[in-house]
Amino acid sequence: MHPFFSSVAHMAKELNKAGADGLVLFNRFYQPDINLDTLEVEPNVILSTPFAMRLPLRWIAILYGRQMLTLLQQAGIYTAEDVIKMIMQELK
Numbered sequence: 809m810h811p812f813f814s815s816v817a818h819m820a821k822e823l824n825k826a827g828a829d830g831l832v833l834f835n836r837f838y839q840p841d842i843n844l845d846t847l848e849v850e851p852n853v854i855l856s857t858p859f860a861m862r863l864p865l866r867w868i869a870i871l872y873g874r875q876m877l878t879l880l881q882q883a884g885i886y887t888a889e890d891v892i893k894m895i896m897q898e899l900k
Contacts, residue, residue, distance in 0.1 A: 830878030860884030
């Protein structure tokens with residue numbers, strides 16, 4: 809799921825009602841670039857940074873306990889402290 813829905817919580821609820829058992833917050837979408845010299849579309853993969861964890865962390869905290877969904881986060885975890893922060897979301 810991506811964070812660009814006008815209501816992430818409503819979309820999560822609708823996906824849950826439609827049968828989803830879990831959501832990955834938030835998938836990074838492939839965003840190619842155009843090489844101006846060759847006028848070709850080229851991959852421009854930018855790996856996640858530690859700051860990429862903040863948005864999913866926020867939404868997992870908001871959504872936790874509101875739907876019967878497993879909530880996963882897939883970017884920005886670089887340290888043991890980051891892992892602890894994500895586990896804490898499940899324990900609250």
